[in-house]
Amino acid sequence: MSDRFTKISRFKDKSFKIFGLFCTFFGLAMLAIFISGILSDGLGRIDWDFITSYPSRIASRAGILSALAGTLWIIVITAMAAIPIGIGAAIYLEEFSRKSKISRIIELNITNLAGVPSVIYGLLGLEIFGRVFGMGGSILAGSLTLALLILPIIIVATREAIKAVPKSLREASFALGASQWQTVKKTVLPAAGSGIITGIIIALSRAIGEAAPLIVVGALAYVPFIPDSPTSEFTVLPIQIFNWVSRPQEAFLVNASAGIIILLGITFLLNSIAVWLRIKRAVRY
Amino acid sequence: MNHLRSIALVLSLGFLASCGGKKDAQPTSDVLKGEVRIDGSSTVYPITEAIAEEFRAVQPEVKVTVGLSGTGGGFKKFTRGEIDINDASRTIKQEEIDAATASKIGYLELKVAYDGLTVVVNPENTFVNDMTVEELKTMWSPEAQGKITKWSQVRAGWPNEEFRLYGAGTESGTYDYFTEAVVGKSHSSRGDYTASEDDNVLVKGISSDKNGLAFFGYAYFEENATKLKAIGIDDGKAENGAGPIKPSVETVKNKTYAPLSRPLYIYVNSTAVMRPEVTEFVRFYLKNAAKLSAEVGFIPMTDAEYQVELDKFEKFIVEHTPSK
Numbered sequence A: 001m002s003d004r005f006t007k008i009s010r011f012k013d014k015s016f017k018i019f020g021l022f023c024t025f026f027g028l029a030m031l032a033i034f035i036s037g038i039l040s041d042g043l044g045r046i047d048w049d050f051i052t053s054y055p056s057r058i059a060s061r062a063g064i065l066s067a068l069a070g071t072l073w074i075i076v077i078t079a080m081a082a083i084p085i086g087i088g089a090a091i092y093l094e095e096f097s098r099k100s101k102i103s104r105i106i107e108l109n110i111t112n113l114a115g116v117p118s119v120i121y122g123l124l125g126l127e128i129f130g131r132v133f134g135m136g137g138s139i140l141a142g143s144l145t146l147a148l149l150i151l152p153i154i155i156v157a158t159r160e161a162i163k164a165v166p167k168s169l170r171e172a173s174f175a176l177g178a179s180q181w182q183t184v185k186k187t188v189l190p191a192a193g194s195g196i197i198t199g200i201i202i203a204l205s206r207a208i209g210e211a212a213p214l215i216v217v218g219a220l221a222y223v224p225f226i227p228d229s230p231t232s233e234f235t236v237l238p239i240q241i242f243n244w245v246s247r248p249q250e251a252f253l254v255n256a257s258a259g260i261i262i263l264l265g266i267t268f269l270l271n272s273i274a275v276w277l278r279i280k281r282a283v284r285y
Numbered sequence B: 001m002n003h004l005r006s007i008a009l010v011l012s013l014g015f016l017a018s019c020g021g022k023k024d025a026q027p028t029s030d031v032l033k034g035e036v037r038i039d040g041s042s043t044v045y046p047i048t049e050a051i052a053e054e055f056r057a058v059q060p061e062v063k064v065t066v067g068l069s070g071t072g073g074g075f076k077k078f079t080r081g082e083i084d085i086n087d088a089s090r091t092i093k094q095e096e097i098d099a100a101t102a103s104k105i106g107y108l109e110l111k112v113a114y115d116g117l118t119v120v121v122n123p124e125n126t127f128v129n130d131m132t133v134e135e136l137k138t139m140w141s142p143e144a145q146g147k148i149t150k151w152s153q154v155r156a157g158w159p160n161e162e163f164r165l166y167g168a169g170t171e172s173g174t175y176d177y178f179t180e181a182v183v184g185k186s187h188s189s190r191g192d193y194t195a196s197e198d199d200n201v202l203v204k205g206i207s208s209d210k211n212g213l214a215f216f217g218y219a220y221f222e223e224n225a226t227k228l229k230a231i232g233i234d235d236g237k238a239e240n241g242a243g244p245i246k247p248s249v250e251t252v253k254n255k256t257y258a259p260l261s262r263p264l265y266i267y268v269n270s271t272a273v274m275r276p277e278v279t280e281f282v283r284f285y286l287k288n289a290a291k292l293s294a295e296v297g298f299i300p301m302t303d304a305e306y307q308v309e310l311d312k313f314e315k316f317i318v319e320h321t322p323s324k
Helices: A002-045 A048-052 A065-096 A101-113 A118-132 A139-163 A167-175 A180-208 A212-217 A237-245 A250-281 B002-018 B045-058 B070-078 B094-102 B133-140 B173-182 B199-207 B218-223 B249-253 B276-295 B303-320
Strands: B034-040 B062-066 B085-088 B107-116 B118-121 B130-132 B164-168 B194-196 B212-216 B232-234 B261-269
Touching: A002 A250, A048 A065, A048 A250, A065 A101, A065 A139, A065 A180, A065 A237, A065 A250, A101 A139, A118 A139, A118 A212, A139 A180, A139 A212, A167 A180, A180 A250, A212 A237, A237 A250, B034 B045, B034 B070, B034 B276, B045 B062, B045 B085, B045 B276, B062 B276, B070 B085, B070 B094, B070 B173, B070 B261, B085 B276, B107 B218, B107 B249, B107 B276, B107 B303, B118 B218, B130 B133, B133 B173, B133 B232, B164 B173, B164 B199, B173 B212, B194 B199, B199 B212, B199 B218, B261 B276, B276 B303
Parallel strands: B034 B062, B034 B085, B130 B232, B164 B194, B164 B212
Antiparallel strands: B085 B261, B107 B261, B118 B212
């Protein structure tokens, strides 16, 4: 009797393993098909001229210089705004706030915010940063809008990382007479560091792929100059790609693929930095 | 938090790459400076982009920027005075006129080119070669939803097979124009059709659907002419060409392709024309639109028509320049 049960369990075990393997390969295969399609369409189009040219009506002359510059500006300023606020909020919620009803409502809402469609953030950004604060369609207005968009992701990821730090470490720190802030600064944050960085990079990777909220805030499509300050007007890679994809001429679709490769390259680079930092900083207990 | 600092370092490298140098050119009488801010329709965008690109060769110090907010989104900014020029694929609506009046903004409407909204079917479809506006209305009107589903219901003699409709999304000026021309009421049609803001998606849809029918801008048909079949449209009026007429550069230009030929516009802000960089740009626009609009797939107006727009613009400048 028991022999039969073992057989059934083994069979279930095996089939689940195969199912899991299938799921993994399904995701990978889809990604491979997508990337190889994009690469074969666009790789031949990428050269120095493509990276250093402004937009043009002639597909073979058009380039991504202003869009690439805009994307880099946006990453930097979004990071500068979102990282300190996000980590600060997470530390407060995890280490300092008392577990009251209000704090639970705040927590729930932050998680909800992560699911709000990005265009809604665009409308918020247009009204608050663009009009009330008078920033117009500047890099600053766009970056702050994207910072709002990714704040929930950073807060949630940071909190999870802080939660994963063993209680014993904190207790050891307190036992040595450290204050709460000293404990957070010297013990909790360094231990949670790699998790926090992963969250930040995932959040920033999302921000650089956004077009819709930036179009709402007032990002442009044709910008024949490199933005020279945060108050400058700008365009970003996703907007340029979106614009090229909807053109009737086939050659613009090739440009779009080439633009996508560059955008993927930037995301890949960011993720590699995250992985590298994580390996370098990994702490084991 | 050393690792955060290293991120900041890596990011600031990118920052450096994005910092461009400013040029300090002395302004002379010929070299204009300043900014021309344009936003609006994504349909008109390729023309304005082409003009801006060529204008840069003549006036490199003028920063011309073009956005893609759509005709309606552009008018919202235009009527707040946030932009100098709005690209529009339809004329200004009453509520937008009211908004402009409320914020004391004067404007001038200038026609810059034509587009022929093209009705297409799959090349394998042998029975549909032309349609009357009435037949299109039967197909597209809101009442047709769920009731008119087969070709045979549109014209006797067509097969008893179901058709599938494709068209521009309801947010676009293209949709507004098509429904106005065909159904008789702007922004009103059946809802059970495949809508996409990206016309290339519609092209793909029709080229793989034997029973599909779609409408989109002429350029998208022209670029994909082997994969699609454009059909002739009969508006039932003899004075602008009798019988069904197919879209082409000729028939749109001589206005016999009716009622689906639509003009494209730019709207110019009256206070902006006090700035020489804006007036020069608009003049340049009207003088070069014929050549450049054709290059990006639209149908230019006649030289005489451009002259009329230019005269209108010169008069507008005089009216809105304070006398010294």
